[in-house]
Amino acid sequence: MSPELIPTAGQTLGPFYGFSLPxxxxxxxxxPYHPRAVLLTGTVYDGAGEPVPDAxxxxxxxxxxxxxxxxxxxxxxxxxxxSGFGRCATDPDGRYQFWTLTPGTxxxxxxxxxxxxxxxxxxxxxxxxxxxxxxxxxxxxxxxLATDPLLSTLSAAEQASLIATRVPDxxxxxxxxxxxxxxxxxxDFG
Amino acid sequence: MPAIQQAAVRLSTxxxxxxxxxxxxxxxxxxxDGGAAVDHRTTLDYAPxxxxxLRHPTKDLRHVDPETxxxxxxAFGHRDVGEVESDLTIQHSGEPLGARIVVAGRVLDGxxxxxxxxxxxxxxxxxxxxxxxxxxxxxxxxxxxxxxxGRTITDDDGRYQFITIKPGxxxxRNHTNAWRPAHIHFSLFGNAFTQRIVTQMYFPGDxxxxxxxxxxxxxxxxxxxxxxxxxxxxxxxxxxxxxxxxDIVLTGPQATWFEPEEDDK
Numbered sequence: 001m002s003p004e005l006i007p008t009a010g011q012t013l014g015p016f017y018g019f020s021l022p023x024x025x026x027x028x029x030x031x032p033y034h035p036r037a038v039l040l041t042g043t044v045y046d047g048a049g050e051p052v053p054d055a056x057x058x059x060x061x062x063x064x065x066x067x068x069x070x071x072x073x074x075x076x077x078x079x080x081x082x083s084g085f086g087r088c089a090t091d092p093d094g095r096y097q098f099w100t101l102t103p104g105t106x107x108x109x110x111x112x113x114x115x116x117x118x119x120x121x122x123x124x125x126x127x128x129x130x131x132x133x134x135x136x137x138x139x140x141x142x143x144x145l146a147t148d149p150l151l152s153t154l155s156a157a158e159q160a161s162l163i164a165t166r167v168p169d170x171x172x173x174x175x176x177x178x179x180x181x182x183x184x185x186x187x188d189f190g
Numbered sequence: 191m192p193a194i195q196q197a198a199v200r201l202s203t204x205x206x207x208x209x210x211x212x213x214x215x216x217x218x219x220x221x222x223d224g225g226a227a228v229d230h231r232t233t234l235d236y237a238p239x240x241x242x243x244l245r246h247p248t249k250d251l252r253h254v255d256p257e258t259x260x261x262x263x264x265a266f267g268h269r270d271v272g273e274v275e276s277d278l279t280i281q282h283s284g285e286p287l288g289a290r291i292v293v294a295g296r297v298l299d300g301x302x303x304x305x306x307x308x309x310x311x312x313x314x315x316x317x318x319x320x321x322x323x324x325x326x327x328x329x330x331x332x333x334x335x336x337x338x339x340g341r342t343i344t345d346d347d348g349r350y351q352f353i354t355i356k357p358g359x360x361x362x363r364n365h366t367n368a369w370r371p372a373h374i375h376f377s378l379f380g381n382a383f384t385q386r387i388v389t390q391m392y393f394p395g396d397x398x399x400x401x402x403x404x405x406x407x408x409x410x411x412x413x414x415x416x417x418x419x420x421x422x423x424x425x426x427x428x429x430x431x432x433x434x435x436x437d438i439v440l441t442g443p444q445a446t447w448f449e450p451e452e453d454d455k
Contacts (some may be wrong), residue, residue, distance in 0.1 A: 007440065125239060150252075
């Protein structure tokens with residue numbers, strides 16, 4: 001081990017990743033016709049409240065049982081395996097969308113179920129980590145959100161920036177605010 | 191054109207941008223001289239890169255202990271990537287124009303262990319500094335024999351290799367007469383999702399380095415130097431291609447620990 005091993009620093013995605021990073025079915029962790037497919041969608045906003053049309057959003061999640069997928073093949077969907085990873089470039093209106101499965105509670109974890117999230121964008125000098133928690137089920141006696149180790153350290157407004165909203169059609173909605181009054185809580189694992 | 195750029199009343203001059211870059215460097219050095227710990231990371235709030243002004247978080251990142259899902263990485267394999275995807279010069283019927291180069295190196299974790307079987311993606315401008323992307327309006331020629339996108343999977347020693355064309359410098363509208371130093375965009379996965387990184391590799395001796403706000407958004411000069419590849423004559427192929435070597439060191443907590451191997455350095 002060398003003491004000179006300075007970690008490689010990140011750089012902005014820049015504007016012209018569109019011909020490289022997006023891949024076929026990247027936003028479809030499961031096909032939309034999967035019987036338990038859930039739609040996760042939202043918009044990436046800048047500090048002026050304008051949508052960010054050149055962001056890249058990635059999610060990484062356990063399956064419905066809380067198991068972490070470790071089979072290879074996250075880029076080439078085979079139509080039945082669940083790789084747990086998805087990538088979506090935002091559209092001209094700053095929107096992203098994923099078709100996926102509802103993440104389960106991680107085995108042995110005190111955390112409420114969530115999607116792990118990374119955001120890249122032109123104008124964003126480095127990646128940003130965050131989480132998208134599932135909203136409380138209306139019939140739950142006690143929501144796991146109440147005892148989540150991260151959420152319990154946050155203010156109500158900060159918590160709201162990390163918890164998806166259940167839309168009447170059953171899909172999940174979650175906006176990402178890079179800056180501003182509703183700024184998303186971004187994470188440092190260091 | 192994005193609203194942010196439309197809203198700009200007047201583009202700054204290069205001298206103004208360079209002065210801002212110098213001021214941030216001086217601030218960094220003053221903090222180090224005052225005993226502050228060196229932060230090797232990229233600065234999110236870096237106004238010389240104008241598009242970052244409305245796109246950087248204003249609150250500090252929230253420290254959290256990573257969950258198990260964050261301590262492992264999505265899994266990729268050779269099934270994900272075709273053999274020819276690491277050679278950007280054979281994706282069309284003819285040879286692309288420009289200087290053919292080999293870019294190779296190792297992906298390591300913070301302890302110097304190889305990051306094996308992980309995905310490396312690259313994208314770049316052609317030799318004239320033009321991206322194939324439809325929104326690139328730089329009036330330089332498109333090369334019908336060069337797309338500029340590649341992928342590979344690291345081997346058991348964490349090694350990767352691409353064959354490509356040396357990209358040209360690229361003009362942009364951050365300020366008047368703004369030019370990006372020649373660079374190749376890299377996207378990498380580590381052994382943990384926390385190690386995920388998108389960055390850029392530069393070429394040694396580029397005179398545009400001190401002028402470029404993106405390169406200088408890494409304020410620590412030693413960390414900045416790490417983004418510059420080394421010319422490697424051993425990697426150069428006679429009468430065929432120049433070789434550039436660039437190792438990538440990923441950092442961040444991770445769950446997967448490899449057994450030390452005899453050939454581990």
